[in-house]
Amino acid sequence: MASEITYAEVRITNESDSLDTYSKCPAAPREKPIRDLSKPGSPSLLLTSVMVLLLLLAITFLVAFIIYFQKYSQLLEEKEAAKILTYKELNCTKNGSLMEDKVWSCCPKDWKPFVSHCYFILNDSKASWNESEEKCSHMGAHLVVIHSQAEQDFITRNLNTSAGYFIGLLDAGQRQWRWIDQTPYNKSATFWHKGEPNQDFEQCVIINHKTTGWGWNDIPCEDEHKSVCQVKKTYL
Secondary structure, X not given: OOXXXXXXOOOOOOHHHHHHHHXXXXXXXXXXXXXXXXXXXXXXXXXXXXXXXHHHHHHHHHHHHHHHHHHHHHHHHHHHHHHHHHOOOEEEEEOOOOOOOOXXXXXXXXXXXXXXXXXXEEXXXXXXXXXXXXXXXXXXXXXXXXXXXXXXXXXXXXXXXXXXXXXXXXXXXXXXXXXXXXXXOOHHHOXXXXXXXXXXXXXXXXXXXXXXXXXXXXXXXXXXXXXXXXXXXXXX
């Protein structure tokens, strides 16, 4: 019996042709990544945040400044009102051209006016420099500060030639003289007696009368003398 022979057709495909087929297919386009603006690292968001923060800081500073200014103004008004109420009675005169928006210049009763200040002579008792300054302070004033010959002449016309009176001048150390109201000490406008000041341990000053006239003399602060108080005029 003859064997049956089966034939099968085998087709061999060239591998390179298959690769060429795939290589000819266009590649899918890559999508560009979309930047997420909500992320913290976004420059535009960071810039906006900084601007908002600066704006808030500016508003906060402005509000704080307005509140501070209002409180400061109110404090000044209250201080002025308290000063007026300190005195039971004021003696006022028609004001000149010193302050155009104010009509009257006033001093407490029994105080003596001169230019822009009022003066009070403490003749009741003697005290040390610190005690004398404290007495003036209780009246809303301080020991007298003298800056001109005219002012000294006015003051001395109301003093007793047999007494000494503390003034608001003291030695802060190393003969560095200063006024109690912190105004500059001007050597060209001082009225020391001849030879004064002469002792380092004498750190306070009185004004007294000698044969040559009125002048300043440095003395120990613990010594007891009369004194002169000074306060600025009140303008109404």
